[in-house]
Amino acid sequence: MANPSTPEAPELHPGARRIIRVGAAGKPEIVIDHWQRLVDGDPFPSLNALPVLVSLERAEQERPALEHRLGTWGIWLAGDADPEQVAARVLDRALVAIAVTKFTDGRHYSLARLLRERYGFRGELRAFGDVLPDQLSYMRRCGYTSFELARGKSLETGLRCLDAFSVSYQGNTEDPRPLYRRRG
Amino acid sequence: MYRYDHYDQVLVDQRVAQFRDQISRRLSGEITEDEFKPLRLQNGLYMQLHAYMLRVAIPYGLLSSDQLRKLAEVSRTYDRGYGHFSTRQNIQYNWPRLQDVPDLLAELASVQMHAIQTSGNCIRNTTSDHLAGVARDELVDPRVYCEIIRQWSTLHPEFAFLPRKFKIAVTGAPTADRAAVRVHDIGVRAVPGRTADEPHGFQVLVGGGLGRTPRIAEVCREFLPREHLLSYLEAILRVYNRYGRRDNKFKARIKILVGALGIEAFSEQVEAEWAQIRDGAMQLTPEEFDRVAADFSDPDYAALEPSDLFVQSLALSKDRALGRFVASNVLPHKRPGYSIVMISLKAKGKPPGDATAEQMELVAELADTYGFGRIVVAHEQNLVLPDIESRHLPELHARLSALDLAEPNIGKVTDIIACPGLDYCNLANARSIPIATRISERIEDLDYLHDLGDISLNISGCINACGHHHVGNIGILGIDKQGEEFYQLMLGGSPSDDASIGKILGPALPSAEIVDAVANVLQTYVNNRESADERFLDYVRRAGFEPFKEQLYGQPEHA
Numbered sequence: 001m002a003n004p005s006t007p008e009a010p011e012l013h014p015g016a017r018r019i020i021r022v023g024a025a026g027k028p029e030i031v032i033d034h035w036q037r038l039v040d041g042d043p044f045p046s047l048n049a050l051p052v053l054v055s056l057e058r059a060e061q062e063r064p065a066l067e068h069r070l071g072t073w074g075i076w077l078a079g080d081a082d083p084e085q086v087a088a089r090v091l092d093r094a095l096v097a098i099a100v101t102k103f104t105d106g107r108h109y110s111l112a113r114l115l116r117e118r119y120g121f122r123g124e125l126r127a128f129g130d131v132l133p134d135q136l137s138y139m140r141r142c143g144y145t146s147f148e149l150a151r152g153k154s155l156e157t158g159l160r161c162l163d164a165f166s167v168s169y170q171g172n173t174e175d176p177r178p179l180y181r182r183r184g
Numbered sequence: 185m186y187r188y189d190h191y192d193q194v195l196v197d198q199r200v201a202q203f204r205d206q207i208s209r210r211l212s213g214e215i216t217e218d219e220f221k222p223l224r225l226q227n228g229l230y231m232q233l234h235a236y237m238l239r240v241a242i243p244y245g246l247l248s249s250d251q252l253r254k255l256a257e258v259s260r261t262y263d264r265g266y267g268h269f270s271t272r273q274n275i276q277y278n279w280p281r282l283q284d285v286p287d288l289l290a291e292l293a294s295v296q297m298h299a300i301q302t303s304g305n306c307i308r309n310t311t312s313d314h315l316a317g318v319a320r321d322e323l324v325d326p327r328v329y330c331e332i333i334r335q336w337s338t339l340h341p342e343f344a345f346l347p348r349k350f351k352i353a354v355t356g357a358p359t360a361d362r363a364a365v366r367v368h369d370i371g372v373r374a375v376p377g378r379t380a381d382e383p384h385g386f387q388v389l390v391g392g393g394l395g396r397t398p399r400i401a402e403v404c405r406e407f408l409p410r411e412h413l414l415s416y417l418e419a420i421l422r423v424y425n426r427y428g429r430r431d432n433k434f435k436a437r438i439k440i441l442v443g444a445l446g447i448e449a450f451s452e453q454v455e456a457e458w459a460q461i462r463d464g465a466m467q468l469t470p471e472e473f474d475r476v477a478a479d480f481s482d483p484d485y486a487a488l489e490p491s492d493l494f495v496q497s498l499a500l501s502k503d504r505a506l507g508r509f510v511a512s513n514v515l516p517h518k519r520p521g522y523s524i525v526m527i528s529l530k531a532k533g534k535p536p537g538d539a540t541a542e543q544m545e546l547v548a549e550l551a552d553t554y555g556f557g558r559i560v561v562a563h564e565q566n567l568v569l570p571d572i573e574s575r576h577l578p579e580l581h582a583r584l585s586a587l588d589l590a591e592p593n594i595g596k597v598t599d600i601i602a603c604p605g606l607d608y609c610n611l612a613n614a615r616s617i618p619i620a621t622r623i624s625e626r627i628e629d630l631d632y633l634h635d636l637g638d639i640s641l642n643i644s645g646c647i648n649a650c651g652h653h654h655v656g657n658i659g660i661l662g663i664d665k666q667g668e669e670f671y672q673l674m675l676g677g678s679p680s681d682d683a684s685i686g687k688i689l690g691p692a693l694p695s696a697e698i699v700d701a702v703a704n705v706l707q708t709y710v711n712n713r714e715s716a717d718e719r720f721l722d723y724v725r726r727a728g729f730e731p732f733k734e735q736l737y738g739q740p741e742h743a
Contacts, residue, residue: 103345
């Protein structure tokens with residue numbers, strides 16, 4: 001159901017979509033997103049300025065072509081990717097997206113935390129796939145900063161779920177201190 | 185006991201609001217049942233055979249009298265006037281309606297309780313020694329660390345969708361494991377420092393468990409300095425989350441990963457992960473340790489004369505009801521003049537672990553009158569009044585007797601651990617509770633019961649082993665044979681420091697014969713033991729299965 005208060009930008013191209021992104025002030029908001037996520041073998045979009053997300057393998061095989069495009073490029077990873085293997089190869093990207101194949105498979109949470117905390121990834125970290133509103137606050141605390149919800153899921157519910165808790169016992173990727181170092 | 189501060193309270197209140205929102209979205213159809221299931225499980229809400237069942241967390245089994253009264257009130261309002269205490273120190277209610285659960289959880293939150301992570305593929309309620317804080321053989325109070333672990337594991341963002349459920353148990357008594365730490369995913373044992381100057385630390389065991397593939401935990405680290413407890417647990421959980429099997433739910437527990445890698449390789453992976461995080465922000469601060477420990481400091485014990493001789497004389501009392509109760513249900517307390525009183529929830533003919541609202545209220549009142557308002561739930565599904573002045577024992581016994589709470593069978597063969605079984609559970613192959621009640625009715629001669637000595641008897645209605653049959657001295661497993669309920673008899677299990685998995689004695693027996701078979705096994709033991717000092721388990725280990733087989737199946741194997 002469309003909420004009149006959220007932006008309904010004209011469809012610039014078929015791949016534009018509404019997602020949740022954590023803004024500069026740390027506040028999640030609904031935004032229009034233009035990144036084109038490509039499965040291996042998909043052609044690059046004809047609109048040369050559109051940013052694209054490609055698999056790590058494709059990024060490495062087709063790097064010259066990617067660099068040649070006007071739009072920037074990011075990398076998407078499988079949720080069970082090994083951070084030790086992939087981290088160094090994605091660190092310089094503005095956007096890394098992680099595929100959640102099934103929301104009950106929690107491996108991507110470790111991957112996200114390690115990319116942030118151990119390998120120092122500073123760009124936008126996005127979850128896509130089976131991404132449901134009720135898991136967003138866990139994802140946010142593991143370092144994700146944008147969320148492409150599963151088809152048909154309400155972004156407004158997603159925003160509400162992100163706001164469910166004002167307290168957590170654990171640290172997070174922005175402030176690693178557990179509550180026992182913050183209790184006042 | 186631990187008292188919530190502002191942060192703890194806000195978190196459980198917000199959790200109630202979150203679940204209220206989730207349920208309303210489920211009822212409106214915005215969430216599918218598949219999406220809802222893990223959400224409700226992580227709030228303790230199961231779908232059972234007939235209706236929902238709600239499992240409420242009792243962290244490390246400790247309750248205040250006000251909390252127990254609230255549990256009684258909840259059982260009246262939302263259940264049918266009783267509750268079922270589980271083998272992991274929790275309480276379960278049957279029959280709640282989905283739309284009522286948020287109000288029920290709000291009631292619990294008002295007394296600092298919740299149902300967070302009592303089910304689902306996440307870190308469950310941390311369990312402990314039911315004699316924590318009062319046992320004479322305790323090195324440190326394990327509840328301090330249990331509470332620290334509870335907070336670390338509560339809504340942990342990385343470990344909410346593990347391959348499978350994950351259970352941690354902690355003992356603070358290095359020579360008397362009453363928390364069954366060796367049959368947990370992680371067992372934490374407090375151990376003395378390695379030098380005179382070093383404070384206590386922990387031995388960390390990993391990969392134990394029951395279920396389809398029973399396994400005794402192995403040592404992952406011999407000595408862990410206490411300030412590193414949480415980072416080490418986090419390292420184990422991260423290795424498990426990343427590498428535990430997700431293709432087959434029956435192979436998904438950490439014990440399968442530990443078994444596949446071998447403990448050395450598993451431990452190396454944990455150590456490598458731990459090396460990366462051990463010196464970070466998770467290090468436990470002395471301030472936090474002191475803050476939590478202060479809540480577990482001793483109550484205001486009176487300075488009393490030692491009472492051991494007095495208690496012994498009560499055990500020999502001419503009032504045999506009192507004498508038997510004191511002999512089996514009263515344990516020595518660390519403070520002179522005090523006793524620990526065990527309340528059996530295994531009265532003859534009653535489902536093990538069940539308590540009525542009236543019984544809960546009485547126990548709460550007795551804890552206030554005779555103790556310091558504290559009650560503990562034991563993993564054997566009994567209750568404990570930990571701080572009773574020994575001189576009050578006769579009075580207390582009389583009050584308990586009035587509500588059928590003085591069954592003198594703690595640690596005896598009728599102190600049966602049983603899962604809910606086919607009467608309630610949609611996984612079960614056979615009934616458990618009726619077998620338990622028939623055994624308790626069969627062994628009605630209390631002198632005989634006490635003569636048998638300490639024997640544990642555990643019953644599971646299926647191979648998922650919720651009744652811990654593998655670690656009963658006598659284990660009974662319900663199986664389905666062409667639509668009929670049959671029972672396998674196992675002997676030789678133990679959950680303690682000498683942990684072992686029981687072995688099957690012989691062919692499974694039909695329901696009509698299993699109780700006689702248990703009686704037969706007990707008689708074989710009594711007839712052949714060296715003396716009354718030789719415990720059942722020791723006899724089984726010494727004599728093996730032959731004498732039992734001969735008596736039960738009539739066929740000496742080598743005749």
